[in-house]
Amino acid sequence: MSLQDRIINHFSDSIQTQQDALTHLSEFIEVASQRLVVTLLNDKKILSCGNGCSATSAQLLSSVLLNQFERERPSLPAFALTTDTATITAIANDYNFDDIFSKQLRALGQNGDILVAYSAGSHSANIAKAVRSAHDKGLSIIALTGKDGGMIAPLLNEKDLEIRVPSNSSARIQEIHVLITHCLCDLIDHQLFGG
Template sequence: MTEEARRIVIEHAVEGTRLRESYFNGNADKVVDGARRMAVTLAKGHKLLFCGNGGSAADAQHLAAEFVNRFQMERPPLPAIALTTDTSIITAIGNDYSFDQIFEKQVQALGNEGDMLVGISTSGNSPNVVRAMRAARERGLATMGLTGRGGGEMAGLCDILFDVDHGRTALVQEVHITIGHLLCGLTDHFLFENVLALQPWLKDATNA
């Protein structure tokens, strides 16, 4: 029994390592670009909104906290909101309207042109995240998605899509949080260590 359990641990670690190496070898430039877009959004005085369900809700809260508090370096707090945390808002919308609208209505209330919405869904088809993405597009927000299995409905709604095309949800989520940590660290790098790299994008409003 102990050997079987140990085998499960090793196989999970090996498969996860293989997936991370493959994903980031193929998508390193996209991660850098995503962080640069986040940095430009924040440098122009806008904010980041995050949403997701279940484990992805936990990731949304985790990443918002890294921006508001700090990630690794000492720096000023950065404006980020997880749309998953206010139970009164969520239950009011769910009770009066639909669970599918819990993020959409918050985007309509809190999102402004120039902000960015980050939607997290391992299937890419979570109705409440998809609706939030559509609302963000309508209000002029940039959209970033962290998905799996090809991106689902979210694929066509994201300005930047990080799709981890793998069949195991747990491993997709592990890569998602790694992407999130890299976005946090690189955003800090662009804002506080290499701000000159942002200058061309700060001058061009279309890249906000």
């Protein structure tokens, strides 16, 4: 297979995954945006977390909500639990890496907040522990997953929402997570500020 063929395959696979996601996930994305808007209208905050590339998606969500998406508007309360390296490394060193998000959630999460958890893989013990801590604190969860839902899907309850990308490829799942994040930010802006 030539290098050009490999490039074509990546684009073709990405386009197909986007089409599959559009077909299967658009209603879930709409509901997720509505839940996030209700959270914000109730003067609560959006917390997010993820590992590796999923951490960048969590940070994308919080940075866009705090700053702006595609238009000027007031800042919205969002915080990525992936950004404080001193805190993350201290928790990992003094306790366990599985505690890096749950320990922060126990301190920062409040009843009525929402946790947006990103997991492209199936072995995210720290995300699973964050989901449990969020439930203990009265937070609901929006989980962006892929593959078979991994460790996260079985932990979700009736107040939670899973948006599972129909793919087994981590690269495709992460691409769709970014697209879903952009959709959520646009839908939040539209519902809160019109236009």
